Amino acid sequence: MRWEVAVAEPDGVGESPFWHPAEQRLYWVDIPGKRVRRWHPDSGAHESWSLPQEPGCIAPAASGGLVMGLRDGIYRARSWGGPLVPIALFGHAAHSRFNDGKADPLGRFWAGTYYEPKDARKADLYCIDCRPGNGNGGKPIVQLKAHNATSANGLAWSPAQDTLYWTDTQAHAVYAGTGSPPPT
Secondary structure, three states: OOOOOOOOOOOOOEEEEEEEOOOOEEEEEEOOOOEEEEEOOOOOOEEEEEOOOOEEEEEEOOOOOEEEEEOOEEEEEOOOOOOOEEEEEOOOOOOEEEEEEEEOOOOOEEEEEEEOOOOOOOEEEEEEEOOOOOOOOOOOEEEEEEEEEOEEEEEEEOOOOOOEEEEEOOOOEEEEEOOOOOOO
């Protein structure tokens, strides 16, 4: 495999990449740069979208636009550069921020937090279900799925799409499952 630089402009910390098949673009976030970035390989065009807070993760929304985890919560933008509409706000912004996150095969958004002091296991993993027909009258369902981590990171699903894997970076641990907290 031959590697080449796709976008030369550096990121402070580039995270949460995903390929958008409908747009034929690669998306990712620059956490300390407070921006979302995207690149179109056929044309070589790349764009940056400045945000008011550090983004930890993004995913395409089924009905268009993006869902993203910023420092203080989960937001929806219906278009590139469009208004950020809060889906769920969290009170942890002084000591934590959202970190890695992905959409699962059912269309729910899973996002973990990063406990910045790194001196205690206070990071969490959430599942946010905004799907129509989620049984909550169109309002998001926010569920805490795991806790006792320092940095919830590296989300991925098994090929059969029945197991979620995620890591706690500081603990050097990988967890598998969908509802049980990691051991303390």
